Amino acid sequence: MTMVCAIAVLVWWALPQLVWVRSPSIDALAVRPSPGTIVRHDLVMFQLRHPLAGRLPVNVTKYALCLPGDDLASFTLRSERFPGRTEAAFFCNGILLGVSKAYGRQGQRLDYFPWKSGPIPEGQAYIGSSYKDGFDSRYFGLVPIAKLVRMERVL
Numbered sequence: 001m002t003m004v005c006a007i008a009v010l011v012w013w014a015l016p017q018l019v020w021v022r023s024p025s026i027d028a029l030a031v032r033p034s035p036g037t038i039v040r041h042d043l044v045m046f047q048l049r050h051p052l053a054g055r056l057p058v059n060v061t062k063y064a065l066c067l068p069g070d071d072l073a074s075f076t077l078r079s080e081r082f083p084g085r086t087e088a089a090f091f092c093n094g095i096l097l098g099v100s101k102a103y104g105r106q107g108q109r110l111d112y113f114p115w116k117s118g119p120i121p122e123g124q125a126y127i128g129s130s131y132k133d134g135f136d137s138r139y140f141g142l143v144p145i146a147k148l149v150r151m152e153r154v155l
Contacts, residue, residue: 001077019045021061027153034113034152038064044127050140052108053130061151062136066092066126068145073117088112090126090138092140097128100138113141 018030033041038044042064047057066072070092077099079085085102090113101111120126120142127143128136137143 010056019059019061019151023061023131023134024059024134025129025134026031028061028064028155030153030155031151032154034150036150038067038125038145038148038150040064040067040070043153044125044148046127046143046147046149047142050135052104052110052135052139060127060133060135062127062129064125064148065097065128065137066120068120068122068124070120070126071118072120072126074113074115086112088115088138090115090124090128097126098130098132098134098136098138101133104135105133112138115141144147 018032020030021028026043027094028043031045042063043061045059045061046059049057049076073091075089077087077089079087079102087100087102089099090097101110106108123145124142125145125148126137128134128138
């Protein structure tokens with residue numbers, strides 16, 4: 001009985017410390033806050049307010065892919081699947097981060113972030129993942145670093 005109680009107390013304490021990830025865009029099932037300075041490829045979490053995310057803000061966990069001073073480039077492309085629509089390819093320091101899509105999986109129109117190529121301003125970050133269907137900075141733009149929480153993978 002003592003062992004069962006000890007395990008129950010441990011679970012009761014541990015579960016609220018974790019954030020469960022329900023997105024296929026990152027390689028983690030559970031993450032937790034991790035103190036420290038955010039560097040490229042760190043997992044980060046922030047509250048997203050965007051019409052496509054719904055009326056209420058949602059917590060989003062992605063990777064910090066391009067940081068202040070990094071060269072973010074955007075190139076407009078004609079959509080191969082949707083004539084008359086354009087998409088954008090985003091590169092950080094010459095490395096492809098992702099290509100936007102004209103429409104989401106549920107048919108919603110997706111407008112890409114209109115970035116003019118150049119360095120990311122101080123205090124901002126490009127957030128995303130390698131998942132082609134991810135909803136990230138390709139669509140909602142740069143995120144203030146002050147609003148990011150550095151996270152670490154637990155599971």
